[in-house]
Amino acid sequence: xxxxxxxxxxxxxxxxxxxxxxxxxxxxxxxxxxxxxxxxxxxxxxxxxxxxxxxxxxxxxxxxxxxxxxxxxxxxxxxxxxxxxxxxxxxxxxxxxxxxxxxxxxxxxxxxxxxxxxxxxxxxxxxxxxxxxxxxxxxxxxxxxxxxxxxxxxxxxxxxxxxxxxxxxxxxxxxxxxxxxxxxxxxxxxxxxxxxxxxxxxxxxxxxxxxxxxxxxxxxxxxxxxxxxxxxxxxxxxxxxxxxxxxx
Amino acid sequence: xxxxxxxxxxxxxxxxxxxxxxxxxxxxxxxxxxxxxxxxxxxxxxxxxxxxxxxxxxxxxxxxxxxxxxxxxxxxxxxxxxxxxxxxxxxxxxxxxxxxxxxxxxxxxxx
Amino acid sequence: xxxxxxxxxxxxxxxxxxxxxxxxxxxxxxxxxxxxxxxxxxxxxxxxxxxxxxxxxxxxxxxxxxxxxxxxxxxxxxxxxxxxxxxxxxxxxxxxxxxxxxxxxxxxxxxxxxxxxxxxxxxxxxxxxxxxxxxxx
Numbered sequence: 023x024x025x026x027x028x029x030x031x032x033x034x035x036x037x038x039x040x041x042x043x044x045x046x047x048x049x050x051x052x053x054x055x056x057x058x059x060x061x062x063x064x065x066x067x068x069x070x071x072x073x074x075x076x077x078x079x080x081x082x083x084x085x086x087x088x089x090x091x092x093x094x095x096x097x098x099x100x101x102x103x104x105x106x107x108x109x110x111x112x113x114x115x116x117x118x119x120x121x122x123x124x125x126x127x128x129x130x131x132x133x134x135x136x137x138x139x140x141x142x143x144x145x146x147x148x149x150x151x152x153x154x155x156x157x158x159x160x161x162x163x164x165x166x167x168x169x170x171x172x173x174x175x176x177x178x179x180x181x182x183x184x185x186x187x188x189x190x191x192x193x194x195x196x197x198x199x200x201x202x203x204x205x206x207x208x209x210x211x212x213x214x215x216x217x218x219x220x221x222x223x224x225x226x227x228x229x230x231x232x233x234x235x236x237x238x239x240x241x242x243x244x245x246x247x248x249x250x251x252x253x254x255x256x257x258x259x260x261x262x263x264x265x266x267x268x269x270x
Numbered sequence: 271x272x273x274x275x276x277x278x279x280x281x282x283x284x285x286x287x288x289x290x291x292x293x294x295x296x297x298x299x300x301x302x303x304x305x306x307x308x309x310x311x312x313x314x315x316x317x318x319x320x321x322x323x324x325x326x327x328x329x330x331x332x333x334x335x336x337x338x339x340x341x342x343x344x345x346x347x348x349x350x351x352x353x354x355x356x357x358x359x360x361x362x363x364x365x366x367x368x369x370x371x372x373x374x375x376x377x378x379x380x381x
Numbered sequence: 382x383x384x385x386x387x388x389x390x391x392x393x394x395x396x397x398x399x400x401x402x403x404x405x406x407x408x409x410x411x412x413x414x415x416x417x418x419x420x421x422x423x424x425x426x427x428x429x430x431x432x433x434x435x436x437x438x439x440x441x442x443x444x445x446x447x448x449x450x451x452x453x454x455x456x457x458x459x460x461x462x463x464x465x466x467x468x469x470x471x472x473x474x475x476x477x478x479x480x481x482x483x484x485x486x487x488x489x490x491x492x493x494x495x496x497x498x499x500x501x502x503x504x505x506x507x508x509x510x511x512x513x514x515x516x517x518x
Contacts, residue, residue, distance in 0.1 A: 035393055037388070037391035037392070037393075038391045040393075042393060043393060093404065093405070094405075117395065118395070118397075119395075120387075120392040120393060120394050120395075121392065121393040121395070122387045122391075122392060128387050128392055130386055130387075161486060183349065183397070183401055183402065183408060184349065186397045186401065187348075187349055187351055187397055187401075220276070220279075221276065222276045222278060226276065226278040226279075226282065229342075229345045229346075229349065229415070230475060231407075231408070231411045232407075232411070233405070233407055233408070233411075236407065243478075245478065246478045246479075246481075249475070249478055249479040250479060252279075252282060252479075253479060253480070255279060256279040256282060256283055259276075259279035259280075260279070289468075289472050290472070290476075292418075292421050292465070292468060292469075292472075293468060293469040293472040293473065293498075293502070294469070294501070294502055294505050295505065295509065296421050296424065296425070296465045296468075296469075297462060297465045297466055297469060297502070297506060298505070298506035298509045298510060299424075299428065299509070300424055300458055300461050300462045300465055301462065301506075301510075302509075302510065302513055303428055303431065303446075303449070304424070304449065304454070304455075304457075304458030304461065304462065305455070305458060305462075307446050307449075308446055308447065308448075308449035308450035308454070308455070309450055309455075310450075312513070312514065313517055314443075314446060314513075314517070315439075315517050315518075316435060316439050316442050316443075317516060317517055317518060318513065318516040318517065319432070319435060321516065324516070328432070331425070332425045332428065332429055335418075335421050335422065335425055336422060336425065338418055338421070338422075339418040339419060339421065339422035342415050342418040343415075343418060343419060343422075345415075346412070346415040346416070349402075350399055350402075351397065351398075351399045351401075352399055370426070370429075373429070374429055377429060377432055377433045377436070378432070380436050381432060381433075381435040381436055
């Protein structure tokens with residue numbers, strides 16, 4: 023194979039030294055079957071060991087390697103060089119998150135928001151083990167299955183302009199996961215999630231740009247989850263207004 | 271459970287209702303009143319306004335999409351990060367829609 | 382949760398500029414969709430003002446209508462109609478997502494829901510047009 027090359031412009035940021043990220047140019051071998059993550063690994067192994075970035079499974083299930091590739095949030099293990107070559111590729115840290123170093127962003131805000139929606143099965147009363155498992159029909163599983171596919175990669179937060187403009191917004195993945203548990207027939211925690219989802223910085227800040235669903239690598243469709251959550255939150259609001267004594 | 275009550279669901283519901291009305295009814299009305307009548311393709315004697323149900327229809331047609339505009343415009347101006355202060359903007363938008371509703375009712379009752 | 386949190390004083394906080402929506406085609410389309418609501422509102426206000434002319438007599442109403450035939454107003458209405466149709470189409474797509482339609486257990490594909498809504502738009506428009514014509518006398 024001819025010695026083809028490809029140019030990557032990679033964001034570098036040294037905390038405490040640089041005022042802002044800058045782009046550093048690397049020209050590396052071009053391989054037909056490489057993804058951007060392979061390119062970054064080549065840079066780190068052979069060219070510049072100081073480059074920092076997160077990655078793990080390299081097959082699109084761990085959600086670690088999300089970065090901006092030519093301005094679009096992508097899993098770098100799923101972005102093939104051949105889709106860009108011979109144009110140069112710009113790799114930057116995930117948008118809308120503070121940058122710790124180079125391509126590594128601070129995800130604590132997302133993790134805090136995820137915890138707030140209580141993404142686990144909530145039961146008013148746990149069934150004793152002796153009574154057996156919680157049964158669920160295939161149709162009941164279908165109702166929420168799509169929203170279980172989230173790998174917490176945060177591409178949706180990078181695509182969401184509202185999260186960028188209003189950092190207190192709960193965000194697509196957190197809302198979609200709260201919705202996933204609300205839809206789960208085994209769950210009884212909807213009331214507990216309601217104050218978080220139905221707050222101003224919950225579903226109501228979303229203006230349905232829809233870009234979150236466009237970039238989601240697992241086809242979770244968080245935009246749909248949020249809009250449907252708005253319907254549920256509106257219903258809850260009507261009930262709270264008409265029945266202030268909290269009949270359930 | 272003491273939760274901070276937000277009034278947003280109300281604006282969102284009105285926004286949705288207005289959006290439906292606008293989606294299905296506004297295009298043909300623009301065609302009729304913006305082109306067909308001014309250019310002489312159709313006659314408009316003003317006789318339609320004699321019917322009460324026409325007035326009710328027009329109230330819904332005009333008032334509801336104003337809430338659609340108010341909610342969307344409020345969020346859009348905020349999203350453009352132009353530094354417009356929120357409370358006055360909210361008053362302009364949602365207050366404007368309410369005023370528009372009252373004016374619409376007043377006009378339709380007077381003709 | 383154990384583990385260190387990053388030193389906040391050394392984090393770089395990216396800022397969003399007011400022109401953020403010009404950076405991606407989908408963001409521009411989003412802004413156009415949002416602005417369609419302005420044109421719809423302006424049209425309805427102009428329409429309300431026209432209706433209000435009836436309080437000054439049928440000649441005032443007809444006069445106003447005739448003035449809408451000027452090139453400036455026609456241009457406005459062309460633009461308003463385009464925006465109104467863009468609102469309709471994007472609204473149908475949105476409503477297919479917000480309230481998915483089902484026949485029994487299967488969800489109707491979104492494109493089909495949009496097509497059904499467009500057909501309904503055509504029918505409703507036709508009915509309104511017929512009513513307008515038939516109520517003239």
